Amino acid sequence: GAGVSQTPSNKVTEKGKYVELRCDPISGHTALYWYRQSLGQGPEFLIYFQGTGAADDSGLPNDRFFAVRPEGSVSTLKIQRTERGDSAVYLCASSLAGTSDIQYFGAGTRLSVL
């Protein structure tokens, strides 16, 4: 079946602009995660959804970052007033549920803030 899909694959924006990054998880996966990966580093946890609700948003760096998953499937990560430091690859993953389940990752969205 289809894997995790992230769009766009690349996004270039100007400092101060608003961006939305989309994640379409594997069908049937109730858990969805957003991570951010900077060059030369491992992924950094941002937020975790179980169904429609954000079960853990402790990784969001500040209130410019927000994510939704209104119908328990597709999720959108929203970044307001982008800064150059937001430039990174944003990764989305989904899993069936539970702490031992494998997380399946999308190819990521590379965000560049000029």
Added chain:
Amino acid sequence: AQSVAQPEDQVNVAEGNPLTVKCTYSVSGNPYLFWYVQYPNRGLQFLLKYITGDNLVKGSYGFEAEFNKSQTSFHLKKPSALVSDSALYFCAVRDISNYQLIWGAGTKLIIKP
């Protein structure tokens, strides 16, 4: 606080030789441990995981990892390396009390023909 260390930025191995990529961790409770591989411009791919049971875990593409509780390590191994194994490898740990995966910085594995 949970943490993962991958002490080697890069590991170089000749094709056909055994390989080891090191990982140590720190968690407050029993860990769930994972290895993922990342190829250029592609997403992270799951290799194997340790939850409980046998300390030697076998995974995809002939990889295995050994959980050592006393040394808090989870090293990735393969008996005979292939050039196609060249990629970036990440170790990750999850505390059973939450859903966050904590990741190491990654180790670049280079297999030379």
